[in-house]
Amino acid sequence: MTAPGGTLGELGESAALARIFPRLPASSATLVGPGDDAAVLAAPDGRFVVTTDTMIHGPDFRLAWSSPHDLGWKAAATNLADVVAMGAVPTALVVAVAAPPSTDVALLEGLADGLRDACEALAPGCGVVGGDLSSSATLTIAVTAFGDLQGRAPVLRSGARAGDVVAVSGALDLAAAGLELLFTQAVDAAGAPSAELASVVRAAHPVEVDAQLAPTPPLADGVAAALAGATAMLDVSDGLAIDARRIATASGIRIDLDSAAVGSPLALTGGEAHALLATFPADVALPGGFRVIGRVEAGEGLSVDGRDFAERGGWDPYRDGDR
């Protein structure tokens, strides 16, 4: 028997939560799960990693382009990428959703399914241990994610040393290419996002559009990099140029990228790749999907093929929000 639909306003908070809870993935770190004032989670080595990231209708996604399942998947995947970029194993998420009362509960069910499927596919054992459901004019998904360092030191942005190689795991340009396809081919004559056109574009370019709407960052390579001795690491969320510069600044070194290894100009400046960018001692056998794209030198800033690269690149939510 299919449960009846209904809006959040018709169902009320308790009934809506009762529909969502059974669909959420369990975390193997849970000591006290949802339903009390707070959850209690295991932190076996006496520390935990925590990060938070929010997705907002308008600047961060369009319901015409993203299915509810996409939203849940992406909210999990992008936060988990930040956890693994510390060299940690993802353990749990808390998820705060704010939605208009007119929202159909089916949207939240799809979102829960996406969270579950992303956790199961990308970070088995990680689950949702708590959350919050609120009313807002703007659909908002705020995720906080946790990880376990398993006794290792966290891999920071500040540890790169001259002589290291710069390596990346994951695609650098697919998500940006997918966004470009959506902005050019999935809007109607008035410029508004079109669900119909988006499904045509997605069918024609599934790799690029999926990379944008339901990304699969190479999460296992985070721990693999830590075990292999990565000296610095981050999640490429704002574009390779801007994020490589962050490692350079934090580490007090210069990064020189090899344009041929990087690939397209879009790979250098496009956002939302969720690839892992790391530096390794030159004699390390690179783990997993990591490939060399540059090297660490004495100095400061970012260069490409030995020439200073000063373009900002990347994405600012307040300056690039309409695009």
Add this chain to the structure above:
Amino acid sequence: MTAPGGTLGELGESAALARIFPRLPASSATLVGPGDDAAVLAAPDGRFVVTTDTMIHGPDFRLAWSSPHDLGWKAAATNLADVVAMGAVPTALVVAVAAPPSTDVALLEGLADGLRDACEALAPGCGVVGGDLSSSATLTIAVTAFGDLQGRAPVLRSGARAGDVVAVSGALDLAAAGLELLFTQAVDAAGAPSAELASVVRAAHPVEVDAQLAPTPPLADGVAAALAGATAMLDVSDGLAIDARRIATASGIRIDLDSAAVGSPLALTGGEAHALLATFPADVALPGGFRVIGRVEAGEGLSVDGRDFAERGGWDPYRDGDR
């Protein structure tokens, strides 16, 4: 020299964050603080408590009534109340703020000051270890809070036993009275919230209005209750009636409240009190500000003066959002 103002759109994300970071309180649990992909926090006993709660412009607050400092204070206080209701000591917060590009950075500075002052006043040693700044049409503040159980078992909702006393620490009706004052006396002829009228009301009724806009829950009484042997505890966020019923349901017992001890009808049904409601064995000397308001009996549900109390009471974000 005063730093120049400006909107988030004019400043961009990095410059806005640079203005906010120095104002945030530090956490004594921080191992790796803001600025990397994730923070790393100490969890000395191998567990941590986590809760999340969101405040949204419109349903949860009005900028005409709440100052930015109020918003930061309340966002911290309400989340910390959920942490202490588990019997834990608050250790840290992560704060995700989403705001329109037209927002003046001074709003975020005031919000950061409120977070800091609330942590310093209510939970010394607790601080902000990370966050996220996004663009949204709707001002949204999503806080996730952490606590340390110091080796104790968490105090759940499910441990109340027949024969226990029911006790509360903190005011039950002030916040609801403050909201009533604002809704009746701080709106203009068209029903819109008025900043000018709100300041008149607040000056005339500071206790009630402060309890609503910048609450001071009795946070130290959470750990005190745990140490004294509380069998169940929660933060009264949705109204005493609804929250007492939650303990009754989770514990499989009946709660009978004494109307004379509870006080006004508003104390029974008004929301956002952030008082701590706990049950204790009858022979325990109640700690801190706890006072007896009822007792735990065999049975189910909630009664007042021995008569079934079936009113819903309390607040649902989807049904009561406009009020």
